[in-house]
Amino acid sequence: MVCIELEPWIEKQIPPNLVDHFKNLRKDQLALQKRVIIEDHPSLSRISLVAGCDVSYFSNGDACAGIAVLEIPSLTQVEYVFYIYTPKIDYVPTFLAYREAPGIVEAYKKLQNKPDLIVVDGNGILHPHKLGIASHLGIILNKPTIGVAKRLLIGSFDEQILLENKFSPVMYKNQEIGAAVVTNQSYKPIYISPGNLLSIQTARSLISRYTRQRLPEPIRLADKLTRDTVKDLE
DNA sequence: GCGACAG
DNA sequence: ATCTTGTCGC
Numbered sequence: 001m002v003c004i005e006l007e008p009w010i011e012k013q014i015p016p017n018l019v020d021h022f023k024n025l026r027k028d029q030l031a032l033q034k035r036v037i038i039e040d041h042p043s044l045s046r047i048s049l050v051a052g053c054d055v056s057y058f059s060n061g062d063a064c065a066g067i068a069v070l071e072i073p074s075l076t077q078v079e080y081v082f083y084i085y086t087p088k089i090d091y092v093p094t095f096l097a098y099r100e101a102p103g104i105v106e107a108y109k110k111l112q113n114k115p116d117l118i119v120v121d122g123n124g125i126l127h128p129h130k131l132g133i134a135s136h137l138g139i140i141l142n143k144p145t146i147g148v149a150k151r152l153l154i155g156s157f158d159e160q161i162l163l164e165n166k167f168s169p170v171m172y173k174n175q176e177i178g179a180a181v182v183t184n185q186s187y188k189p190i191y192i193s194p195g196n197l198l199s200i201q202t203a204r205s206l207i208s209r210y211t212r213q214r215l216p217e218p219i220r221l222a223d224k225l226t227r228d229t230v231k232d233l234e
Numbered sequence: 235g236c237g238a239c240a241g
Numbered sequence: 242a243t244c245t246t247g248t249c250g251c
Contacts, residue, residue, distance in 0.1 A: 009237090009238080009239070010239080013239085054241090055241075055242080056242075056243090057241095057242055057243065059243085059244095063242090091240090091241060091242070093239045093240070093241095094239085094240085096240055096241055099241080100241070121240085121241070122240050122241065123240055126240085127240080132240070133240075133241085147240085149240045149241085150240080150241090151239085151240065151241090152238090152239090152240085153239065153240045154238090154239075154240090191240085
């Protein structure tokens with residue numbers, strides 16, 4: 001019994017025989033979304049370790065999920081773990097978590113130093129149903145998370161305000177779901193949104209502290225380490 | 235009306 | 242995400 005309708009533009013990217021499965025995944029997302037909390041958690045006042053996570057792929061399709069833990073405020077690496085697995089589904093917009101979160105959770109279990117905050121490569125509530133991979137992980141791990149994407153999934157923002165203030169709210173269905181932010185000498189914005197346990201403002205504020213180039217250091221490091229791991233193992 | 239579309 | 246050369250800028 002599947003009583004859920006997928007958006008047409010998303011459904012047309014799913015193999016016919018898997019549509020029902022994705023409808024169940026959507027049902028799962030809607031349930032998880034109800035547990036998301038967009039309010040600053042008390043623990044955020046004493047952050048000493050921040051993690052960045054990312055997933056790279058082998059030529060055979062297998063994935064390598066990696067997590068880098070950085071010390072605050074030095075932003076120096078204190079630990080790196082990775083987990084190799086075979087993704088259960090191909091990439092489909094709005095369902096990224098079901099492809100990458102399982103591997104990230106396994107890698108997380110291997111961490112010796114549990115972080116106070118996790119920065120995820122992807123979106124938080126900047127998602128059609130406010131449950132991007134960062135929010136998904138935030139619920140599963142019960143930890144404050146922030147989503148940072150390089151491209152806009154949905155919504156819109158004011159280009160003028162972005163250039164004037166270095167950031168602009170991303171709106172979707174008349175609601176603020178994140179922020180477009182320009183960092184340093186990059187005209188190309190990044191899109192920040194809270195995953196879980198913090199506000200949009202706090203997410204922006206924290207990310208700015210961890211950013212030196214276009215992308216925040218936790219993400220850059222996780223991306224590099226995970227990519228090097230794949231290269232070394234191939 | 236046409237196209238957009240995290241990684 | 243990944244496949245890839247030369248090329249522009251700090």
